[in-house]
Amino acid sequence: MDQNASHAAAADGVPDDDDVQLAALGFTSEFKRDMSPWANFSLGFTYLSPVVGIYTVFAIALAAAGPPMFWSLLIAGAGQLLVALIFGEVVAQFPVAGGVYPWARRLWGRKWAWMTGWVYLFALLASIAGVAYGAGPFVAGAFGFAPTSTTTIVCALAVLTLATIANFGGTKILGYIAIFGFSAELLGAVVVGAWLLLTERHHGLDVLFNSFGAEGSHSFLYAFLAASLIGVFQYYGFEACGDVAEEVRNPGVQIPKSMRRTIYIGGAAATFVCLCLILSVVDFGAVISGADPDPVSTVLARAFGPVGSKLVLGVVLISFVSCALSLQAAASRLVYSYARDEMIVGSRKLSRFDQRRAIPPYALLLAAVIPGLLIIGSAMSADALAKLISFGAIGIYIAFQMVVFAALRARLKGWVPNGRYRLGRWALPVNIAALVYGLAAIVNIGWPRTPEASWYDNFIVVLLSVGVIGSGLLYMGIARSHNNGTAPYGDAIPARAVPEPEAAAPLAHPETTGAGDAH
Template sequence: MSSDDDALIALGVTSEFDRSMSTVENFALGFTYLSPVVGAYSLFDICLHLGGAPMIWSYVIAGFGQFLVALIFGEVVSQFPISGGVYPWSRRLVGRKWAWVAAWMYVWALFSTIAAVATGAAPFLSMLIGSPTTPMFGTMIALALIAFSTICNLAGTKFLARVAMFGFIAELVGALVVGGYLLMFHRVQPVTVIFDPMGAGQGSHYIFAFLAAAQLGLFSCYGFEACGDVAEEISEPGVRIPKAMRMTIYVGVGASMFACIALLLAVPDIRAVISGRSSTPLADVLLSAFGPVGAKGVAAVVMVSFMSCVLSLQAAVSRLIYSFARDDMIAGAGRLSKISPKTRVPTAALCLAGVVPAAIALIGLVMQDALVTIVSFAVAGIYIAFQMVVAAALFARLRGWQPSGEFTLGRWGFLVNIAALAYGIGAICNILWPRAPDAPWYANYSMSLGVGAVLLTAAIYMILGRPYAKGSAPYGDAWLIGKN
């Protein structure tokens, strides 16, 4: 038994995972979860239309804010290197009820994100094979992608790490090559365009247009938490995971900005995009710069990015489900907490992480509006779950918690914690703010409806089943351990 496992036993946890993941592979998991290409390519058209070229600065704001969050997560995972991330951290920092709600919120947010990313891959596959994108085609592609990801994840930690590394290399090289080519040979806009709104916002104050377009940065700057979800599958997690989290922010956000600004400077008529006369600037840029054959090559790289992103998301949520079940906090805990003796991964949890997102994707065939509401909830749910951990860390500090892991912020911890919480609350308010008064009410408040539905089901589940009261795992003891 390794010293890492001994440290877990001291925390009241016995691990069955295989510690075969390296620091670089752990970082690659976080990077492919963040997926610069998926974020930039998925939201480029709509965010350019909403906020013009200055939308690029949303990466800077979100990247800095999420870096603060990553520092807090690094302190927590260094002291509590337990698989599942959000759930066990919240449990040890505050208590069982808080942890249960945080986990429930994050599980459904990740289910929705997997469905959204898998469905979002369809237009790029259409570009690759020359097929029109229809609801049926998009759903079939989503189901195939989720099934492929489930099979890869079931193969074990080593295979997951290798596929994540392949996805990381393909995505990073693809982003650098595509972005570099566009900047060298197809730049038509001056760099100063990133300071020119060009009338975005239709006469209202530009700050409102920028906040709407800031979804680009907010959607693209998380993923580092996945490094901590597999804390029991890497050696020396107290040192390596905080480092991998920071690397995810440095490299992932940097690559996202590079890819986005390269596309931005290659758009021939930004004003036409803002006015709505040009609705597909991304596809137009790729076809113009690379031609039909080259654009298909770019689409292939983008498809690899989508596949590796779904893979990492599914790995993260399966470990959360497993951790949740290991403490007997959910129905079916006995099966969901089983680790395969052959592959050393939570087989039932992984299958659940495939079945539920597939069901969400299928909703799109018969209830497109419902699918939009479910998928829209994804980003808001992730940010809320993250901030529940940040708030839990601040609560524990106020009770006397002094982080005692191998990574700490020292005297800066309290200030960074407050700043991270302030950023997160602001980001959540911006995400949930309704901006389409002319749209149907359910579309205008789709994110808030999703959050409300998840919180309502959590409340009903907690009242009727009292799941938080089951199990004997330690909880609310961070401040006591810190004193010791």
């Protein structure tokens, strides 16, 4: 059935193919399928956000390893494309709102899914706070006041409030703003980058192989791995296309396509922006030494002047708000999916659904309040931005790899994807390569690199990760919320063949036994 026929069937009260598939998976959706394929891709693009990803971490990465940090974007892009291909197979078979949590539930079981959702939720909330916090200096630049820790926090809360108001407008508004954000960001990235290349290019491509001594007393590999945070932070967001799977028509085809486009187009834009900025920095030594702590603002002010740079900053701020909006939408759908399965305290409230606006309001409110508290709490921490970004990145990578590992386990136990997007004979090698890349990235993000700092500050990312996982295990052990609800689980793996009836007890269906929790 094509999309027009699906619309007609829905209008006549006849279930369309999407509803039939969802019903077969055990759900009747309350969401409206109002999000176009273009809006779905735009949601992933604005979540990945090349402008936000590059502008936020550019100074940190350039100071750590110099211009060769550029190459980490290509490495991370290739690695995350492998993950996106696996996610495409999974969402095509299980197009359920909430992303990694329902995917892990169907691939493995309730306990694994519960922990996957728990880690992903905290990572998303930290990422929302990190994006809003990262907007602070650009708000200050746009409105002409000095960025301080206090003004950054106030500006971050303002960005978070704008994103929340927009999200409360409903799915259609979310789609429109995502498309507008995508258009503004892509146009801004191309125009700004082209202008910098034409008027402010001070170096040739050879600088991409010159660290300018950024590694100091360390090896260059050590410095490059530290700087690769820019690549790691850049390449997630494609999963947001699947977080809203119940709001897109023909999700088994459209969402895998949107995920891949997010990597291709978002990655190309991010790489172009990063290259243009690197070639426009006059003095790499000043950035490395800390004399120029904000090279992006320095480059933009010199290239566009006081008026032009404010216009550019306006586009940058649109990108930050759009990114926060997309992150918040993903987080709210995860919370709603969690609560719909009665997997978390407050499920009755958090699973409430506003039929008029087609949003889960309390889940959305949670995705605003907790990031707001994290932003306020950042006043007590030095380098709050780097810590929020690092924890958000490692948490999302852990959740991603829990799904990738669950997919590999299911595949080895006999799972053969039957959705409308399949990798065929490439599935197993791609799955293994995605897992190897993800585990290496997790180790790299969590590696302590500030021995001069207090031990707890040096290990802050690892400690936060252990704290989230530990608290999740404790919560799960005490509340046993993973046992609640009747949603299916572990059904990706085929049931074992039943012996002849005379010797065999009846074999329950994995949707009700929780066969996926046996290990």
